[in-house]
Amino acid sequence: MTALAQGDLAGLGSLAPRRQRFEAAPYLYLAPLILLLGIFTFWPLLHTAYLSVTSWNLNPGVPVRYVGIANYEDVIDSDLFSAALWNTVVTILVSIPLKVLLPIPFAVFIWSMGSRGEIYRTVLFLPTMISFVAVSVAWLWILSPLGGYLDLVLSSVGIKLPPLLTRAETALGTIIGISTWKIFGFHVLLFLAGLTRIPHRLIDAMRIDGASDGVILRRLIWPMLGPTTLFVLISTVIFTMQQVFTPIDMLTKGGPSNATTNLFYVTYQYTFMNFSVGQGAAATVLLFVFLMIVALVKFRLFDRFVHYR
């Protein structure tokens, strides 16, 4: 009996001590993945770190020169970088209510309509499926102050459309607006998916317990959407900057006077517009640090809010 039990235990590697022996097979299976990650993720990461302490202008004929932390000093002191950092923070802060919170009432509304909500779901999701390049071009036409679509509509009621994209005060807001329009339906869809996990019986139960619609929203739907909200929040924080790369590049190129650049676009500006590879790499490393901080906060939040399955 006992011998058998011990034999059983020995099979459970985690419980019983096991002799360490080198096994080649697992590494063999992992090799393709490790190779791909190495070539396309870790090597570029290390190489970027290396480039960030050199000076180079992308010209293969020019030698790479070691310059220490000079690039970091230059980047951090530059107006371009501080504008990018500021715009990033503003974009994120404005995006949270627009892209994370605003989709919730839309999703709840469509959800409460049942199958009649299908058409709204489709309409809201359409922008997600259009390429962002096409979207940018379309908005360029719509927003053109010289005979653009919006201009035509507004001038018919006697209003002159200001040049939204070429004014420093309105450019960033316009970019955020376009990116919200693009991602909104996708986020509504994510919340709808989250809502379908709420059994309808729970809402019935709350009704019977005497809850009004407001109480149901606050005490049932909102907490049960917690995991979805957190997911949308994190992806908004992390991807908003990447997402707006296309409209920035298509519509404003980071201008006017650095009004629309961000931490993501700025690395491109340094490297491929100023041909300062070292500064671009330094900005990339700083972006990496920023994202690491976001990731850490994310793990903390997950522990705090997602307390049930």
Place this chain on the structure above:
Amino acid sequence: MAAITITCLSKTFGAVKAVDAIDLTILDGEFVAILGPSGCGKSTTLFMLSGIETPTGGRVLFDGDDVTAMEAKDRSIGLVFQSYALYPHMTVRENIAFPLDMLKIPKTLRAERVARAAGIVQIGELLDRRPHQLSGGQQQRVALARVLVKEPRLLLLDEPLSNLDASLRHAMRSEIRRLQRRLGLTTVLVTHDQIEATTMADRIVIMNRGRIEQVGTADELYRHPANLFVAGFIGSPAMNLVTLKPAHGEIRVGAAAASLQDRSLASVTVGLRPEHLRFAAEGLPGRIALVEPMGREVLYEIETEIGVLRLLDPVHQIRHREGENVSIAVSPDNLLAFETEEGRSLPLTVHASGPEVAKSLVRSESLP
């Protein structure tokens, strides 16, 4: 605390008639059980009483007031869902306290009432867990506590004990019954367990395919089933139903005979409860086909000329072996007759056993 009247209540889902024009009156403080097979519309009826399903026809009255259009939250009722419907993000304590929260009961009083309700269903030590950390039976008891805590004017229970073990179920049954009596709660219990219905309820409603087949006390349903469905549904093991051809309006099983009012019927279905059949020296001959010891009693399946009959013998020893030839007797008072097609109950007049007995015995000698 409320008398319920429902008139012509219906609910259709597309082509499905889940509840089909039912009428029912429940007295103030009465305990009514709705009993019926799966999918017969029991839950749907409860949901219409609670206001979370809107009837497609008919009316619901509470104490004479039409509440058909009243919202669930204003009805002051308690409902235990078949699926429990506990709030997964709240602890057990928060779940039970939620209805009190909605009633704006002061905090101190709330804790006391939560503790009392939790005590009744024996979950006092689980209050700080979340629903997903509980077993099915524990969740079910939390759901019970959540409705008991608010002392509603109408208590609706949708199979509230289905997931409990036998002893706990027994304890809960009497606990609910006691509480219901003490508070005078009008209660509707949905179940497909007859024992639960007969032990707990004042009256039982038998439903089938969205219609009410019969309403009555356990005794009435057992002794005078209104139709074949109720006859087959009530009683365990189920009633023997055999089709006989009456001769001159008279039916007979062994020595027992009874006459029908309608002498023209070509065929009737006769109901014989297994517990009413007895082994006898003389009677309907048959051969034991199967012996099923059930502990206190033994159930025999016996092949006879009128069909296979089950006989429940109160003697716990096995008295007859498979293949043995036996005779079965039944008291004519225990015979039930139904229309074979429509299933409606037919009144019977009992004869004293007379000279026909011998005739019937002679006729059945031809059995293998």
